[in-house]
């Protein structure tokens with residue numbers, strides 16, 4: 001199935017506190033997080049896991065950061081011959097995805113993809129902050145889309161006990177969720193493009209605002225779609241804090257960032 005990948009890289013990285021937007025942060029091998037993320041997409045293509053049509057990258061509105069990330073994208077496009085389009089993002093992640101969807105529609109429509117612009121076209125929405133997703137995860141997501149599902153998420157089991165709390169000031173536990181029923185959801189999340197566009201339009205009109213949508217599957221759930229789950233991978237972790245960055249650099253140093261899935 002022809003697949004376009006939408007990488008959201010427009011966040012500021014406030015929790016990482018690296019002094020530059022997160023996608024521009026350089027890992028210990030000298031490559032930025034965005035480069036690693038782009039490389040993982042092309043690795044999935046080269047492994048035969050996805051039939052890659054194009055990549056859209058949503059970048060921050062700030063001109064300096066945008067230029068730096070565009071330079072990364074242009075170098076990647078020149079090296080791999082993959083079509084890469086950049087587009088400015090918005091204040092919340094969901095705003096950035098919505099901005100990216102318009103670019104993806106143009107890319108997909110011009111593709112001569114099966115059925116033309118209104119045929120089924122796979123869209124993978126992916127965080128730039130997840131640099132090490134193995135090809136098998138991309139493959140599992142697209143395989144689920146090919147079987148006819150409109151939404152699919154890769155997920156891993158939760159190791160902590162998750163409790164709900166309430167109260168201003170000191171919090172109190174209000175309940176404990178049954179861990180066997182919980183999953184931590186990663187990206188890339190896969191969608192039928194037309195269905196996700198409609199779901200995001202619906203979510204935009206609804207209450208809660210863009211900040212309430214912490215992933216794209218939520219928009220599909222709210223629109224009444226079934227969301228399939230496939231097996232994620234520990235290497236699909238998101239770099240959010242300095243501790244995550246240390247883990248990423250340790251993986252690169254030990255050479256396990258690309259083959260942990262075989263362990």
Ligand code: CTP
Nearest residue numbers: 008009010011012013014015091092096128129
């Ligand atoms: N993202 C985006 N546009 C936003 C916010 C987030 O494109 N307005 C992207 C980030 O670039 C990242 C992904 O969404 O690749 C996941 O978001 P998160 O890990 O929260 O990144 P940041 O928002 O940059 O980090 P923080 O929340 O710590 O500021």
Ligand code: MG
Nearest residue numbers: 011012013093
């Ligand atoms: Mg954020």
